[in-house]
Amino acid sequence: MKSLLQKESTAWVCSVPVATVWTAPEKVRPIDTDNIMENPNINKWLQEMSREENKDLTDSNRIQTQLLYGEPVLIDEVVNGWAKIIAIWQPCQKEERGYPGWVPMSQLKEVEALTELGYARVTQNKAQLWTEDFKPLKAVSFNTLLPVKELGDFVRLHTPDGDAIIMADAVEIVAAYNRGLQANGLDIAKLGAEFLDLPYLWAGMSSYGFDCSGLTYNLMKANGISISRDAVDQALEGTEINQYDPDSWHIGDLLFFAYEEGKGKLHHVGVYYGDGLMLHSPTPGKAVEIIELAGTKHETELCAVRRFTEKQYRD
Structure with a gap:
């Protein structure tokens, strides 16, 4: 396996498979409890919401966007367990640095940032991450991007949970988060x-x-x-x-x-x-x-x- 690790400083990243970015902490409803937990259950949250409660996410402007596992953010302030963040990979007119909003601090983690030679981008609908001794770690979403540490039949990744392994056929290797094999x-x-x-x-x-x-x-x-x-x-x-x-x-x-x-x-x-x-x-x-x-x-x-x-x- 070819090593791609080069160390830099630290960065705050999303530490859960999918974190929802809220307009404000007070926008959270009782039905949203499963969404804002330290280990959120997105499937349960979606299944238990009624059609009216789902539509209310739009009508009441409750949520802004979402973060994927390992996606970096800037933290402007922390208030009562909530972080006011900027999603720097998501350009928008609302903020020149990226997409703004609020995320539970428990869904973020400070990790060692890498000057890596590439990212592994998940190409499957969902893909399984494994610990280094091949125990199931997390199922992550399509388009999740994580820094590569070693290449091989199993790709070693730098994640918020430490080093992890993913099957090579579940990802493609790209040079940077905003670069890839351009298609038609x-x-x-x-x-x-x-x-x-x-x-x-x-x-x-x-x-x-x-x-x-x-x-x-x-x-x-x-x-x-x-x-x-x-x-x-x-x-x-x-x-x-x-x-x-x-x-x-x-x-x-x-x-x-x-x-x-x-x-x-x-x-x-x-x-x-x-x-x-x-x-x-x-x-x-x-x-x-x-x-x-x-x-x-x-x-x-x-x-x-x-x-x-x-x-x-x-x-």
Whole structure:
């Protein structure tokens, strides 16, 4: 095995498979207890929420985004066991340093930071991490990125729980958190289809559930393309494509939608799937799906089409 370890200082990182970033600590409800524990149970939290409680995450602006295991943050302050953080891997207009919000301090850990030669990015829906003596450690989400220490049939990783092992076929090695093997639009669309029927989750950023821009952010990230976290920011990035000329759209382009027949506030984003189709994560109570644009409200609400791939695949 080839060693990739070079030591640096320390960093604060997410220490749980998925940590939810809250708008404020007081936004937490009794139903959210399983989410904010030191060892959160995301499945139980999602299963026990009613449709109305799920929708309330959106309506009451309770949560902002999510962090994946090992994702670094800046901590601005700690108040009553809650950390006011910046998610530095998630660009947005709200804060120039990254995405702001609040996370239970128990879900963060200070670790030795590495100047590593690469990250292992989880390519499976979920992947098992093992201790060095091959006992199960944690199941982590798609797109989790962890610094590599040694390469081989089993990849040794630097994690908040110390050194851990993952199967080589569960990950790809990338040079940096915001770099990877850049794919074409067809690769983006095909990857998105792997999440069909995954329930929508407001602020969702993991394979437990995505919101609309969480899905597009993660599909691009998995294909070596770095974009902002929110749809309103994503719509200003990439290359502008003529929204009135569907023949110029390529599979993998992002389609953006606004209220008032495209003239109002931007509220949604999806992936062009070719042949007049869109893949998207629609709204609370629904799941990732492929739809035909014609005859839907999306047809009249389209406000922008943006391209992020250099390699083109035309429908």
